[in-house]
Amino acid sequence: MAMQRWVGRVAVVTGASAGIGAEICRELVKHGMIVVGCARDVDRIRAICEEENVKSAVGSLKPVKCDLTKENEILSMFEDIRKTYGCVHLCINNAGFSEINTTLLEGDTDSWRRMLEVNVMGLCICTRESIKLMRENSINDGQIIHISSMSAHRVRPGGLSFYSGTKFMVKALAEGFRNELRASNSGIRVACISPGMVDTEFHKRLFKDNPEEARRRVSQFTFLKAEDIARAVLNILEMEPHIDINDIIIRPTEQPF
Template identity: 50%
Template sequence: MQRWVGRVALVTGASVGIGAKLSEDLVKAGMTVVGCARNIEKIQKASEDLKSSNGSLYAIKCDLTKEDEILAMFNEIKLKFGGVDVCINNAGLAHAETLLTGSTEKWRNMLEVNVIGLSVCTREAVQSMRDRNVDDGHIIHVNSMSGKRIITSPAGHFYSASKFAVTALTEGLRHELRDLKSHIRVSSISPGVVETEFAERMTNTDMAAKLYGSMKCLETADISAAIIYALSAPPHVQVHDILMRPTEQVS
């Protein structure tokens, strides 16, 4: 991680879960981290707690379903820090909506955050890098095992579709960057069950507790370590996709 010391990383969905842990680890590794979320109080608190670290954490309020807020965020990053060297598209959500009875509004919300918001952030981050002749930047998508296979539960099928899109976007981006003869790398991190607030938001507290109690789940530190591994690879090595699941997870 030494070559990333002092450089700028954007982490979306940085207030809780994987994003919060990753932001902390990147700051401790010496990076300037911009953490964005709709509610930034926890990021601001983490920034205070990390003041003695090698790097720093800066919070920006941003709703990823609103393109004008994303563009304003990138403009603020440009004015304060020059631009983005690493963009980690961590924000994502799921609603328990089946294909046959699901809410159009909830479907649209999943697409707006998991696919469109991710794509807008990626486009703007790559443009920021190219504007400054940054040829060793890195785009990382926090994907899911649900972007690789279809689970039996109908409540997860539309969410899976949004994550299959992320899988396609990762490979498409690799091709487009290669066509430009760019050395900006792209990686996808695809975890199985991680013990965070994710399942509670998708279903309810009791169902989430039952899921998390059924096995030794992945922890946020495990996902952060995988992302840092991808970032730490030599510039000629693209860690394209890391699939990881709890040892006890069935699918």
């Protein structure tokens, strides 16, 4: 019953083609939401639309091709949402990535820039445009959720310091958005979910040139599943309007760091 107020409402989910983003889309559709799922590989989202549990769900999933490094594509997506649905009630910034061997002393500038464009700039633009639509429609109980990382809370050795820096920035930006919303007497809430190790394509992409290392990483202990993070999203959405969850850290029981 706690999810009943979200039935028929519109959600935007970035990075919706696989892993955590795909699972969030499945859960939101199951709970009756109209979900705009975006990614560069839109065919994978179309395949999710054909899954029996998605086809038979109360809600619906609309696949949109969108490259978050290109502001014009993001703005075009939100203009289409405005024309089709009129508003957005929920924005989940799930898209994010890292590249290996991007140390601060010897890192590649283009790699840094790509991470900034997706992990920070794309997230900011999607959040700004979502809140703009919420405010245009006098939606005072909207929700923004950033799928961040435990890397927003500590910097570990191993070449991921720049990635960690982008996630620290996401945490700061969430607080910045929250402060500005409160200053304008808005009830729109902003939350971060910071997962530890999750069994998704993240490590396969990170170690695309060393698949053996990717397999070793995911076999260390029992990782979280994408479904676990999707359930954390539902926990946030189930809260009453007077409860503002700001940050959830979730990691495998066996993860030592």
